[in-house]
Amino acid sequence: MVKICCIGAGYVGGPTMAVIALNCPSIEVVVVDISVTRISAWNSDQLPIYEPGLNEVVKQCKGRNLFFSTDIEKHVSEADIIFVSVNTPTKTRGLGAGKAADLTYWESAARMIADVSKSNKIVVEKSTVPVKTAEAIERILTHNSKGIKYQILSNPEFLAEGTAIQDLFKPDRVLIGGRETPDGLKAIQALKDVYAHWVPEDRIITTNLWSAELSKLAANAFLAQRISSVNAMSALCEATGADVSQVSHAVGKDSRIGPKFLNASVGFGGSCFQKDILNLVYICECNGLAEVANYWKQVIKVNDYQKNRFVNRVVSSMFNTVAGKKIGIMGFAFKKDTGDTRETPAIDVCKGLLGDKARLSIYDPQVTADQIQRDLTMNKFDWDHPIHLQPMSPTGVKQVSIAWDAYEASKDAHALCILTEWDEFKTLDYRRIFDNMQKPAFVFDGRNVVNVEMLRDIGFIVYSIGKPLDPWLKNMPAVA
Ligand code: NAI
Numbered sequence: 001m002v003k004i005c006c007i008g009a010g011y012v013g014g015p016t017m018a019v020i021a022l023n024c025p026s027i028e029v030v031v032v033d034i035s036v037t038r039i040s041a042w043n044s045d046q047l048p049i050y051e052p053g054l055n056e057v058v059k060q061c062k063g064r065n066l067f068f069s070t071d072i073e074k075h076v077s078e079a080d081i082i083f084v085s086v087n088t089p090t091k092t093r094g095l096g097a098g099k100a101a102d103l104t105y106w107e108s109a110a111r112m113i114a115d116v117s118k119s120n121k122i123v124v125e126k127s128t129v130p131v132k133t134a135e136a137i138e139r140i141l142t143h144n145s146k147g148i149k150y151q152i153l154s155n156p157e158f159l160a161e162g163t164a165i166q167d168l169f170k171p172d173r174v175l176i177g178g179r180e181t182p183d184g185l186k187a188i189q190a191l192k193d194v195y196a197h198w199v200p201e202d203r204i205i206t207t208n209l210w211s212a213e214l215s216k217l218a219a220n221a222f223l224a225q226r227i228s229s230v231n232a233m234s235a236l237c238e239a240t241g242a243d244v245s246q247v248s249h250a251v252g253k254d255s256r257i258g259p260k261f262l263n264a265s266v267g268f269g270g271s272c273f274q275k276d277i278l279n280l281v282y283i284c285e286c287n288g289l290a291e292v293a294n295y296w297k298q299v300i301k302v303n304d305y306q307k308n309r310f311v312n313r314v315v316s317s318m319f320n321t322v323a324g325k326k327i328g329i330m331g332f333a334f335k336k337d338t339g340d341t342r343e344t345p346a347i348d349v350c351k352g353l354l355g356d357k358a359r360l361s362i363y364d365p366q367v368t369a370d371q372i373q374r375d376l377t378m379n380k381f382d383w384d385h386p387i388h389l390q391p392m393s394p395t396g397v398k399q400v401s402i403a404w405d406a407y408e409a410s411k412d413a414h415a416l417c418i419l420t421e422w423d424e425f426k427t428l429d430y431r432r433i434f435d436n437m438q439k440p441a442f443v444f445d446g447r448n449v450v451n452v453e454m455l456r457d458i459g460f461i462v463y464s465i466g467k468p469l470d471p472w473l474k475n476m477p478a479v480a
Helices: 013-023 036-042 054-061 072-078 104-116 133-141 164-169 182-195 209-240 244-252 273-286 290-317 345-355 369-377 394-398 406-410 430-435 452-458
Strands: 002-007 027-032 066-069 081-084 121-125 150-154 174-178 204-208 326-330 359-363 400-402 415-418 442-445 461-464
Touching (some): 027 072, 054 164, 072 104, 121 133, 150 209, 326 345, 345 359, 359 406, 406 430, 430 452
Parallel strands (some): 174 204
């Protein structure tokens, strides 16, 4: 029986290994992590992450050929293939701070593999890492050479949170990069054989190591760039009376462009896009490619601009002050169908509104009150885009309350801000919400989920990103 061990039981390691275990009954898969709480949660009925369909997959194979453990060294030493799926956040101190990837977790995992291994291993980079990381990892693994052979493969993960299970079952592609030597090709084939249990062969792409590592950064940069492009257009739409949904539709009909990922919004979030672009920028700078670095940096600047613009729109529409006014925040996760709040635009928007002394009542169906409080008090690392990034003062935190549902969040509020596109926000009883709000009642839709005409008929003043402005808003000071 082939044995797989995955180091890192997070958003990637957990679901990815569950899907491998389900599709490969002949393979034993053990997911290990240094976090005892995370592993206990995986071993309980309350999984540590919310992802549609994940519960069902885990239930079918946990205890059969899928295991979660904190006994890292044992399982690493027994495995034939080791996936490393630890976090690779942006460095916050020292050389490259604010841009470069922090490979501390990766390095410590690699050192541990080198220390405990007694047989040859295939080590798979599942985390997103800078191009050329495999070279460094190779050096670490072989530093106390005990005659053990390691083959490093790059197998970046392209799943999207919220649709992870679907993406893993039917990936657009699986990418495997490795050394172009006989042993390297053998390792590539071994990993290919795992995926071939359920992924059609023509969807499994093999490349050299550096192409695979760079492709992941490139894919995320392209995706984020699409969002920043449509968001930049949304500002121009508001200024000219064009409707960004109509523009996206028309643009996306061009088969060279395609219709996906063209929705305007309050901005992108999630743990990857910003981190990976910053990493790309850093790599470009290190290679003397300042123009290329600046090009990609602009994608993040537009994203920050969009969040800022949204806050300014809210404040300027409400007579230039939100001090003491209750604002209902609908959604805090960075996108629907996940409880993940890493880099969610809601953090910056909420901090911006709190900076103007608003009182916030926040509702999200999947994010806990503790998480929201933690996110709003955390001192976010500031590279060179200081928008609303001041840490919250203790008084600032008191301006925040957490609501159990959208109706509680909106009761007596002056405005609602929709910051996550949860489906339930489309079908709320907006008449009831309107009746319980202060007047004039504002809705600021940062995800274009509401029916603008219907809400205007009820009596709301509605702002929806990139849509023709409400006559009320047209008379308010221009938003930069
Ligand atoms: P995560 O933070 O949810 O999980 C990482 C886990 O690794 C944590 O549970 C941590 O305790 C564990 N860990 C860290 N060092 C360890 C060590 N030395 N030994 C054992 N466990 C250790 O991170 P997530 O979101 O799963 O991301 C992992 C990697 O995958 C990152 O490089 C990320 O960029 C990449 N990625 C993430 C995607 C996402 O949607 N979250 C999608 C595609 C790639």
